[in-house]
Amino acid sequence: MFKNTSKPPTHSYHHPLPDNIEYRSSTYKVVSGNMSWYDAMHMCTENESELVSITDAYHQAFLTVLVNRLDAPHWIGLYSQDSGINYKWSDGSDTVYTHWDAFDEDDDDFVTGECVFMDVNGGWRRADCETPLTGALCHIPLRSSKPFVLHETSCPSTWVKFGRGCYNFEPVVEKLTFQESRIHCKQKVNTSDVLTIESETENRFVLEQLLSSGFLHRTIWLGMYFNVDTDSMAWVDGSPTDYTNWAGKGPDTKLLTADTCVTTRLVDGVWHLSTCGEQLGFICKTISDVTTEVEVEPLNGLHHGVIPAAVVVAVLIFALLAGAMWFLYRRNPARFRGFPSLGSAYYRQTNSQSTESDGNVLITDLEAHSGFGRPKQIKKCIVYSFICIK
Structure with a gap:
């Protein structure tokens, strides 16, 4: 009924499919026999799997080749709960990626369908959930390889x-x-x-x-x-x-x-x-x-409070060092003139003569590095206040 006979598949399987089909760390199963979408879901469950969800172009391409070689449309796990307005995957996967068949929108037989199958050309098409198809695509959910589960x-x-x-x-x-x-x-x-x-x-x-x-x-x-x-x-x-x-x-x-x-x-x-x-x-x-929530053991046997405590200690040490540096600088600023980060161009001065001197230094430095002479009018910028004066 849904088979596209205009372009017959270029390949066909001469041998039975393996029970599990591996591709890019995913494992697929194909179940066969006349079945509705609900039958397909239950057959996948009986085979310890779920109706397939397709979330990227790589797996779409792989399954397109598979269904094309099977030469028959197969159910996938996409369905609607609001008369075809929105669709979702039966296993809860995100629905950002789609691959709708261009003919689906023009075919009145499928416009109100709430369940989705993959046609032999790889396109997704809608149909009534009770429509009998010859098979379904299932996938075995990935099991976490982590030693603990949150x-x-x-x-x-x-x-x-x-x-x-x-x-x-x-x-x-x-x-x-x-x-x-x-x-x-x-x-x-x-x-x-x-x-x-x-x-x-x-x-x-x-x-x-x-x-x-x-x-x-x-x-x-x-x-x-x-x-x-x-x-x-x-x-x-x-x-x-x-x-x-x-x-x-x-x-x-x-x-x-x-x-x-x-x-x-x-x-x-x-x-x-x-x-x-x-x-x-x-x-x-x-x-x-x-x-x-599942209680898990802390990594490497460390108590869960060790890391936060270490962070607090590090912050305190840094604060003490910063305070000590500030105190020494206030006591004897001359010792810190060699440090550019505490130079006069970045430290707020209260003496107006120092401010004027800083402005001249900045202008001289600009002239030296730019290759241009002093213009007729130039604004001397007081760095600490971000105010420019002529």
Whole structure:
């Protein structure tokens, strides 16, 4: 469907690809089979890798050759959460570098696509996240070679990572009220809460996970409730409510009460109002970019206070030496006339005769080094005050 047949690839693989493909300290994997973008993400995860992010022209060129030889478009880790306005990498990499296909802007089939693939010519193109492609590009995250780590960022064990979020699908089989569900999530991870959904892409990800697990006919809690203080629907984590998926128009807030919560049906992902006292399953969610400090040993066994103390001592010694020099200079300036940094041209004099003498010396020095005679009018500059007089 997406294959560019106008220019067939000049090479093809006659032998199976190796499990790991190395290039410039990066390790890539290629996974194959009809798959949506969500399938691709999970296949990469099963292979202990992530959907590839491309952040510079060197790796773009390498992957262009690879996909061209594979002779088929492959999913990459770029996706949108705001209907194609902005795109981000699924592993959180920066999005400064891009390589969009020139034809992408002119192809109506992909303009609203929220997921991105690399075509056989290397260009990035958009498509619906459910579109089946024949493969995906994965990369194995670099492991730090440093003997110590200052911060760690990851999802808890058994949680699934998607974008910045971590999701726990185990409580789908529970039967708890809305408030009990929130307590249950916080007991698992104190920063988690009942599922919030901020985009269509995230909504599809959740449905894909649940449908593949056979939970087709279940209804689960969403982390949305009616806030009586603001007379509006609100997410439990304070996220903006820009994205919604109601069956029809949004609910009339004039008819809602403090016992109004929101559920979603897995068969279609549509949102419905429910009383908060019902007992349903749910999903827990937390944000994965919360960093945790890891205590490390000081380098070479030194106490962490040694270096700051040494700096303080050095500053004190320098200050004492400077004070001593200043004191000696004030006592006997004649001894320091040989030092240019303390010469009369840079030290403020209070005697007017000395000032005039300094000005003449500077003018004489200028004449000697410039090769020009004294002009008819010249300004004598008093150095210490930066004021020039005729």
